[in-house]
Amino acid sequence: MNAATTGTVTTKIAQFGQLRLDSGATLLQVDCAYETYGQLNADKSNAILVLHAFTGDAHAAGISEDGKPGWWDDMIGPGKAFDTNKYFLICTNVLGGCRGTTGPSSIHPETGQPYAMSFPVITIGDMVRLQKMLIDYLGIPKLLAVAGGSMGGMQALEWAAAYPEMVAGAIPIASTWRHSAQQIAFNEVGRQAIMADLDWADGNYYGKSRPARGLSVARMVGHITYMSDHSMRSKFGRRLREKDAVGFHFGVDFEVESYLRYRGGQFVDRFDANSYLYITKAMDYFDVTQGRGASLATVFENTDTRFLVMSFTSDWLYPTYQSLELVKALRSRNRDVAFVELTSNYGHDAFLVEIDEQCELIKGFLAGTMKGLR
Template structure:
């Protein structure tokens, strides 16, 4: 079945920087059926370079980025749940972002787009959920940057979500995580075609964006998964040579990933979204991470992966300890995998069973809004 991307217009959105965006477009997809009491809705949050196409098949024949987890009989069972996924604010796949037309100028925003935060992204999602007439979400789930949005939902709208599933994520970036993002940003801005972000209708900064993607993709894999997939195999060569073309299989793979990315992602969105991730700190303004989670009313399922060195398990364990310190209902699972950070997307066997059982419990123990008031 072909899934269609839908669009909703939000009249205005006030951002953390103090500016207000008018007529904000939100691109989203839905799977399954919303039940009569509107209490079976699950919001899926995408990772940094994802989009609203989380499941099913689109018009180009491409499966959704989490199609192995969302669908009939899967972890997020669309025979039971109404699943929603929207493209984030600042994105480039249908939701308003730097490549959108600035109504004040009639030209793409570029770097005139206001600074955005993870909180702004979630605020826009809440407006979408309200527009869909859903009083309370059964669950919010997502990995990587998606997990950051899950945590923001828990503290910003504590009564609007029954359960939170932050997967392979963190409550705040470490210096190393910020450093990787800054390397990608510098690669983009150093491209001669960047033109201070005003490259629309011109040659885009493809070389810089491709390098940024290559750096990012290295962090998504583990040493073991790269060794198994590529080793030191040469590509179409029997011995080494210093022509600085593609020598090793891993080089070919990274160049392919980089060139593929350029065709579907906007360089300015890369800058804005990575900056939003770097500034995200759930504990900001609070004496501790535990104190920031005081307002949360959801039950939690936190999942990490043993080989994930981009968002290592200790960061998930910090969240779990903070939640337990405030007597929240939290289940924590560290899953064994060789796939690195990508494990939450590809190594779905155990993850499926854990999520399925957790959601079944949430359905049994669902607390309607009127009970919480």
């Protein structure tokens, strides 16, 4: 692994007058938080849009002003998978988020109050439409690649479907072309946990006590789905937390309980409960064929975009079969697709953990895509 970073970075905000949404609603005065790394080359052919997963933000690489490394700092930087000596990287916070881009916790320009549940329901398509406005604003005619894991992969596919002429390469990692019943089910459990918390107060908790218990439970469920039986066994087993015997009470006995509570509690400090509702809904609505044709194959029938699809053996939240459906559809139309199922015990988390495995693949794919542009 390479320890070099892109140094201290600042999140910038671009503001747009209005954004038309799939629901038919229009959002006014939309902020889009973004960061960039590396330099855009003279012919503007080296730009890569990196797309974050569910609870990520625009801070993908480098060190923020308050000292935090980016969520994909192991992958983005000089000499890394996304080499900032060669490429110009952009990362935004998604629409509906709570890290600088307009979302339910933002102030409604007309009422002066937070949107809360008056925020319109959004889609992955809406997120991508806002990103497209930012890319236009930055004066980039075509992206060398769009890349992301999990929900980031959904955005990458949406990009390839909505703006094929602007996407030379797409890298969806541990992702899906449509949310499955199981994925929707876990999201619904999370949403119900939040809404069952009295502090949620129909979403009007801003300036008051936040629905910390509900959001924390939602996050605990999420964390279980991001791990694997194997990773939980090896990380916690049945080990007890700071004791030699079970306590015959409902406090923390096991390490795994302690871990989940800790992660749940930590999450409450950095994430907005309403954003959790809106973003999970957007994921659940995601089906890249929606409104685009009879099948996945027809959506990408004439695309010139190259695809690098990756999945992980122990990922049961976004299982390999979902990636394979995409790969087979592309193959049936003789499109350019590379695919590998990487071996990992880390479950869905693997896409953030298995850095070395992905690094060479991404480097080779980007170099090949760059060469194809010339």
